[in-house]
Amino acid sequence: MPHADSALVPETITNKAEFWAHTYSQLDALLDPDQRNWVTNLSNASSLIYNSLLVFPTHFGNGQRAVNWCGFYLDSHLFPQPSNGSSKSASSRLLLGPFNGKPACQYINTAPGKARGVCADGFFQRRTIVVSDVEAYPGHIACDGETKSEIVCPLILPSPSGGDPAHRVLGVLDLDCLAVEAFDDEDKAGLEKIAALLVKACDW
Secondary structure, eight states, X not given: OOGGGGGOOOTTXXXXXXXXXXXXXXXXXXXXXXXXXXXXXXXXXXXXXXXXXXXXXXXXXXXXXXXXXXXEEEEGGGSOOOSSOOOSOTTSXXXXXXXXXXXXXXXXXXXXXXXXXXXXXXXXXXXXXXXSOGGGSTTOOOSSTTOOEEEEEEEEEOOTTSOOTTOEEEEEEEEEESSTTOOOHHHHHHHHHHHHHHHHHSBO
């Protein structure tokens, strides 16, 4: 099967639970066990989710596009650090990772006292945050003024020893929508399973 066909959604899928189960299975098939680079895998994941939602407009039942942005913001520790003696803390930002949609904020500040926005909150709180109306969310960062609702799901790396179940937060998976109240608990459950699959499929 051509890789692009992974984003096709059968007409038999009519609800969110079925949609997310299908998207999970398609992503699982795309992830090559011999290729564990996170840039490659997150790139395909963001494209798959974004394009699958665009051909499944009934996902929200209001005739609007399902998403206008889907991508990742990642802990700056995952990126090579400058060797110029800079004293800037490597943990003070989430950097823009693979995404689909319009150009976005290149980084999100996570420094103490300066962190704001849904992505920073999801990162620090280590939990999925569903925002029904972004205009009502304190500190929301408006990368795209047309966005009305958002969901942010953390990428959590478990402890290799089986201890702390939230050993490290690697970043977040972020989805934006043009409709108010687009996301709910079914989206939360579906995206958390996808996030866990991606964490296991990559070398960090």
